[in-house]
Amino acid sequence: MTDDIFVKKQGFFDAWAPFYDCPLTAIFYLAVHQRLLEYAKLPENPKVLDIGCGTGRLLRRLAAENPTLQGIGLDLSRQMLVEARSNNRYGNRLIFREGNGESLPFDNPQFDAVFNTISFLHYPNPEKMLAEVARVLQPGGCFYLADTTVREEQGDFHWNFSPSGVRLYSPRRREDLGREAGLAVVQHYYLLGPVLLTVFHKNA
Numbered sequence: 001m002t003d004d005i006f007v008k009k010q011g012f013f014d015a016w017a018p019f020y021d022c023p024l025t026a027i028f029y030l031a032v033h034q035r036l037l038e039y040a041k042l043p044e045n046p047k048v049l050d051i052g053c054g055t056g057r058l059l060r061r062l063a064a065e066n067p068t069l070q071g072i073g074l075d076l077s078r079q080m081l082v083e084a085r086s087n088n089r090y091g092n093r094l095i096f097r098e099g100n101g102e103s104l105p106f107d108n109p110q111f112d113a114v115f116n117t118i119s120f121l122h123y124p125n126p127e128k129m130l131a132e133v134a135r136v137l138q139p140g141g142c143f144y145l146a147d148t149t150v151r152e153e154q155g156d157f158h159w160n161f162s163p164s165g166v167r168l169y170s171p172r173r174r175e176d177l178g179r180e181a182g183l184a185v186v187q188h189y190y191l192l193g194p195v196l197l198t199v200f201h202k203n204a
Contacts, residue, residue: 026057028192032117033058035191036146039199042066046112049074049136051101051129052119056084056094063090072106074099102128109138118195120147121166130181133200140204143183145174149196174198 036058042048045068050059053073063069073096075081084096099105101116102125114133123129133143152170169177175185175198183200191197 029057029117031192032146032195033061035189036115036117036144036197037061037065039187039189039197040113040115040144041142042069043112044068046070047110048072048113048115049104049106049111050115050117051104051133052076052116052122053084053096054080054119056087056096058115058117059084059094060087060090063093069093071095072097072111074101074104076100102132104132104136106136109136109141111136112138112141114141114143115146116144117146118148120145121168123167126167126169126177127180130177130183134181134183134202137183137202139202141202142186143178143200143202144197145200146191146195146197148194149174150194171196171198 042062046066047070048059048062050056050071050073053059053075054077056073059071059073062071071094073081073084073094075084075096075098078098081096081098088094088096097105101119101123114137116133120126120129137143148168150168150170152172171188174188178185178198178200183202186199186201189197189199
């Protein structure tokens with residue numbers, strides 16, 4: 001059942017990919033990424049992973065601001081990856097791969113930081129995604145999760161926007177999901193309206 005959901009989501013985003021960087025979404029992501037990077041702390045020569053990278057906007061910005069950064073962008077949509085590769089001006093510093101955040105195609109821990117921007121809401125099994133992040137994150141590394149949130153009293157919120165819908169989680173629910181995966185919440189920061197950044201840390 002889950003595999004069928006991801007196939008449908010892949011088709012949904014493949015169809016959207018050629019129009020994804022329209023002015024409206026471009027302005028939105030520019031603002032979110034600008035605020036996000038105010039809180040992102042990276043070591044020297046960082047190796048980072050962006051899950052649900054879309055057309056690669058965040059990785060390109062990270063590469064521009066960190067000349068020694070090596071990044072991998074992962075996305076379910078092949079057409080999103082076509083757009084990301086065509087816009088990559090950083091050569092083999094940035095690599096874009098097809099993959100599913102609930103089953104990451106990487107060996108155990110190798111990333112100093114993992115990012116996920118407006119993508120967590122699409123995962124039908126968020127606990128699996130967070131467990132995978134914890135598995136590939138280096139001890140002492142951080143996971144930066146930026147997504148739309150809801151008030152505590154609303155509980156988990158489901159909206160039929162894409163195949164199988166999207167799910168929104170309160171700050172406390174994010175903390176609980178992270179704790180189950182072995183990730184501790186450092187802080188929450190509101191970036192733009194209801195878009196909340198939650199910074200998780202993996203203990204050394």
